[in-house]
Every structure is written in structure tokens, then in C-alpha cells.
Amino acid sequence: MTEQIYLSSPDVGALEEEYLVTAIRSGWVAPSGPDVDAFERELAARTGVDHAVALNSATAGLHLALLALGVGPGQSVVVPTLTFVATANAVAYTGAEPVFVDCDERTGNIDVDLLAALLARTDRRWPPVRAVIPVDMFGRCADYHTLLPVCAAYGIPVVEDAAEALGASLAGRPAGSFGHVGVFSFNGNKIMTTSGGGMVVTDDENLASRCRHLAAQARQPVAHYEHAEVGYNYRLSNLLAALGRAQLRRLDSMVARRRELRARYAKAFAGVPGVRLLGDDGDAADLGGNCWLTVIVVDPARSGWTAAALGDYLTRRHIETRPVWKPMHRQPVFATAHRMLTGAADRLFANGLALPSGSALGDEQMSRVLAAIHRFVDGDRALR
Incomplete structure (x- = not known):
């Protein structure tokens, strides 16, 4: 029988097994633990940012990043039309509307000139733009040298969808570090995997804290279960974080x-x-x-x-x-x-x-x- 060759299979081996077994034997199998904390520190250091929040998917990361930036109904978020549906779905989760912009045909990344033309529109029939989500398509960074000044001119924050781009860089700067917040994916077919998982990275301590709070069902810091707002079950488990730490060593x-x-x-x-x-x-x-x-x-x-x-x-x-x-x-x-x-x-x-x-x-x-x-x-x- 002919062996099937896959597009992008998980690349795991003895080191991943070692980390997983150690985590299991430690007794930390819940969605929190020392491997989660270590994974966040190590990924933040790798990306060159101050804070990282481990989550169960990059989609969750995009959703929480938008919520933390105040995106909601009556607003719009610019999304490249050439992307995986999760980028647009995360916008819809907030009640905002995605507005699609075409790509640069040479790279597949967002067409920055077209983005600039969109932001310059004065058509009030379109909801006001609250954020821009460029996607680092197929692992190559978007043209941030041009894109960031365009967005800054309008005071619009950038959420970098770096789901496909961990380990990539632009002029020596790591992918994920260009926007106000960046998001990585650790899905099974990505550059490295935690089976399923994602990470929010940012230099904004308040944004990271907000994402962490919402990811844990927005539970208040009291002995009993107290909730003042709707939260989400978006945390990454300690076992999967252990797998991610091993993968990061091999990145x-x-x-x-x-x-x-x-x-x-x-x-x-x-x-x-x-x-x-x-x-x-x-x-x-x-x-x-x-x-x-x-x-x-x-x-x-x-x-x-x-x-x-x-x-x-x-x-x-x-x-x-x-x-x-x-x-x-x-x-x-x-x-x-x-x-x-x-x-x-x-x-x-x-x-x-x-x-x-x-x-x-x-x-x-x-x-x-x-x-x-x-x-x-x-x-x-x-x-x-």
C-alpha cells in the first residue's frame, strides 16, 4: 500500500515524549501549571515581547485581543480577504463586522496601498474601523514598515495574525512583535504544535491581563466563584504547554x-x-x-x-x-x-x-x- 504524504504533518519525537511524561508525572494535568507559565515566558522571550498568554487556539487569541482593544458592535475590523476563515470569524464573535481588503499578488499578504485607500474613505455607510488584522501569509511577514505608519496615522491598533509565522522575521524583528498584539497558532499542521493551541503576545501588560482574565471564564479573584461579565474557557492545558516547550526547543x-x-x-x-x-x-x-x-x-x-x-x-x-x-x-x-x-x-x-x-x-x-x-x-x- 502506498504511503500517504501529507501537506504538513506534526513533527514530534523523543524530546516531546520526555516533556509530556515529566508533566504527567508531576501531577499538573489541569489547564494551569508550571509548564504553562514556563511556556509563556519562553515564547515571549523568543518573540521579543514582555507578555504572553497561552490559549487553546489562535482563534481564541484573536477573539480576546479584539475584545481587549474594545472592538464590538457598530464597528468594523479590516481583514485580508486571503486568509483562513478564523481571522474573520474572530471579528464576528465580537459583534463587529469584517471589512475585506485584497492582497499583494506577489506575496499573498495584505495590499497596504489598498488598506490606505480604505482608511481614507469618508463613506459613513461603512462602520468605523476599530482595528486592522494583517495576516503573515504562509509564514512571511506582511509589509509592516509601510503598514504600521498607515494605521498609526489614523490611530488604529494592529492585531498581527502571525498564526502561520512563528520563527519568521522581518529585518531581524520576530513575527508576532509588530502589532499592538500578536497571535500565534500551535495547531497540528503549524510550524510547531501543541496538538491544538495558541498564544497572545504583547508589550501591553494591561491587555495581557485582560486576555488572561477573559480566558479563565472572567472569574473574579475571590474564594468563591464570582463573575461580573461573560468570560470564555480558552486556557491551554499544562500537558499541551509541556509539548509546546519541547517543540520550541526544536523550532x-x-x-x-x-x-x-x-x-x-x-x-x-x-x-x-x-x-x-x-x-x-x-x-x-x-x-x-x-x-x-x-x-x-x-x-x-x-x-x-x-x-x-x-x-x-x-x-x-x-x-x-x-x-x-x-x-x-x-x-x-x-x-x-x-x-x-x-x-x-x-x-x-x-x-x-x-x-x-x-x-x-x-x-x-x-x-x-x-x-x-x-x-x-x-x-x-x-x-x-
């Missing part, structure tokens, strides 16, 4: 492996007409991306084949691929949302394909992927 090597795989894809597609790697508008290593997923963008008029055709071909050979995120403005749940578009996200959705990129991918597996790609590109049309 650099896992990022290095993903970068190595991207370099092999770049070599494989070099010279193939009509194919480029998303985000390769400069030296990939110098750009600081963590290469969470390597995405190719195909121009069918030049290549003679489509991204979907390659995806189908690889799927039939037990190699998982995935289209680029379907834009939020195309999602039925957000069909009536305000948006400013150029068509860039639609084109990336039509022509982009994410390839197996996990750090657990072995050399033999990668060779199998590349061999299948070469056969397809060289004219194997049997399953095109």
Missing part, C-alpha cells in the same frame, strides 16, 4: 528543514515556464519567512497546465496538496460584507497550490514528491 531546526524543502522546490521549478513560488520576489532566506507552506502559482497560458491539474495528479499518487485559501469575500457566510478588491486574491485562489512542506517530511518522501512533479511537468498527461 530553529524545524524552520531550517522547511526552508530546505522550499529551496528544493525552487530548483525543481526553475526554468518551468509559467510557474513561480509565491513570495519569491527576492532572496527567500533574506526575507526571513519560515516557509510554513511552499506555494506555487501557475500561469496556465504559459505552462500548458493548471495548478488544479497538478494537484489532482499528486492526489492520485497519495501526495496531499491544497489550493490557496478561498478568499473571504467568496465565502457564503460573508457574502454581504464590505470589501475593497483588485482581483489578486481570486487569481491566487485559481492558480495557487500548496505543496508538502512539513519538517517531518523525510528525504525519501521528498524525492517521491519531486519525481512525481517532474513526471507531470515533463508530459505525463495520463491523469491531467
Whole structure:
């Protein structure tokens, strides 16, 4: 039976087992404990911020960050249309409305010029913008050097959705540290995992305290259970934090492996007409991306084949691929949302394909992927 090759499998081993066993034997198996505290300290230090709050998902982190910033009904939050639905859902949880902005077609990140045009609007039919959530798409930081001054000019806080970008950087500054608050994901397919989990990071002590309070059902600090407002059960368990601490120790090597795989894809597609790697508008290593997923963008008029055709071909050979995120403005749940578009996200959705990129991918597996790609590109049309 042919082995299935996955897009981004969890990369866990002996060190993770050691940390988990130690945590279990310590007796700290509840949603609090020394590993949670240590994980928060270590992740904050890694990101270069003062505070971190461990949570059960990045979605929870986005939700709490927006609440802590005072986002609510009658307001809007700018969200890239090219993103996973959680970014927009978190806005909806607060009662605010997401407003979608198109992407830079070279990188997939938010189009900052379009964002500036949106913020300059005086159309009062749109709810006032209370926050902006740029997404570090596929592990590459957005253009914060341009974006932050644009938002600052309007006094609008930035919530950095760095769910895909732990270990990435921009000009030497770590992903997650650019906004007033940043959020990471530790889902099973991310750069590192706690099975499920997330983290809020910030230099704002009051914001971190507010997130921590809301994540623990907003319980008041008294002996009995006292609640003055609605809270949420968003805490990360001590066991999963132990797993995260082990993963964090291995983060650099896992990022290095993903970068190595991207370099092999770049070599494989070099010279193939009509194919480029998303985000390769400069030296990939110098750009600081963590290469969470390597995405190719195909121009069918030049290549003679489509991204979907390659995806189908690889799927039939037990190699998982995935289209680029379907834009939020195309999602039925957000069909009536305000948006400013150029068509860039639609084109990336039509022509982009994410390839197996996990750090657990072995050399033999990668060779199998590349061999299948070469056969397809060289004219194997049997399953095109």
C-alpha cells in the first residue's frame, strides 16, 4: 500500500515524549501549571515581547485581543480577504463586522496601498474601523514598515495574525512583535504544535491581563466563584504547554528543514515556464519567512497546465496538496460584507497550490514528491 504524504504533518519525537511524561508525572494535568507559565515566558522571550498568554487556539487569541482593544458592535475590523476563515470569524464573535481588503499578488499578504485607500474613505455607510488584522501569509511577514505608519496615522491598533509565522522575521524583528498584539497558532499542521493551541503576545501588560482574565471564564479573584461579565474557557492545558516547550526547543531546526524543502522546490521549478513560488520576489532566506507552506502559482497560458491539474495528479499518487485559501469575500457566510478588491486574491485562489512542506517530511518522501512533479511537468498527461 502506498504511503500517504501529507501537506504538513506534526513533527514530534523523543524530546516531546520526555516533556509530556515529566508533566504527567508531576501531577499538573489541569489547564494551569508550571509548564504553562514556563511556556509563556519562553515564547515571549523568543518573540521579543514582555507578555504572553497561552490559549487553546489562535482563534481564541484573536477573539480576546479584539475584545481587549474594545472592538464590538457598530464597528468594523479590516481583514485580508486571503486568509483562513478564523481571522474573520474572530471579528464576528465580537459583534463587529469584517471589512475585506485584497492582497499583494506577489506575496499573498495584505495590499497596504489598498488598506490606505480604505482608511481614507469618508463613506459613513461603512462602520468605523476599530482595528486592522494583517495576516503573515504562509509564514512571511506582511509589509509592516509601510503598514504600521498607515494605521498609526489614523490611530488604529494592529492585531498581527502571525498564526502561520512563528520563527519568521522581518529585518531581524520576530513575527508576532509588530502589532499592538500578536497571535500565534500551535495547531497540528503549524510550524510547531501543541496538538491544538495558541498564544497572545504583547508589550501591553494591561491587555495581557485582560486576555488572561477573559480566558479563565472572567472569574473574579475571590474564594468563591464570582463573575461580573461573560468570560470564555480558552486556557491551554499544562500537558499541551509541556509539548509546546519541547517543540520550541526544536523550532530553529524545524524552520531550517522547511526552508530546505522550499529551496528544493525552487530548483525543481526553475526554468518551468509559467510557474513561480509565491513570495519569491527576492532572496527567500533574506526575507526571513519560515516557509510554513511552499506555494506555487501557475500561469496556465504559459505552462500548458493548471495548478488544479497538478494537484489532482499528486492526489492520485497519495501526495496531499491544497489550493490557496478561498478568499473571504467568496465565502457564503460573508457574502454581504464590505470589501475593497483588485482581483489578486481570486487569481491566487485559481492558480495557487500548496505543496508538502512539513519538517517531518523525510528525504525519501521528498524525492517521491519531486519525481512525481517532474513526471507531470515533463508530459505525463495520463491523469491531467
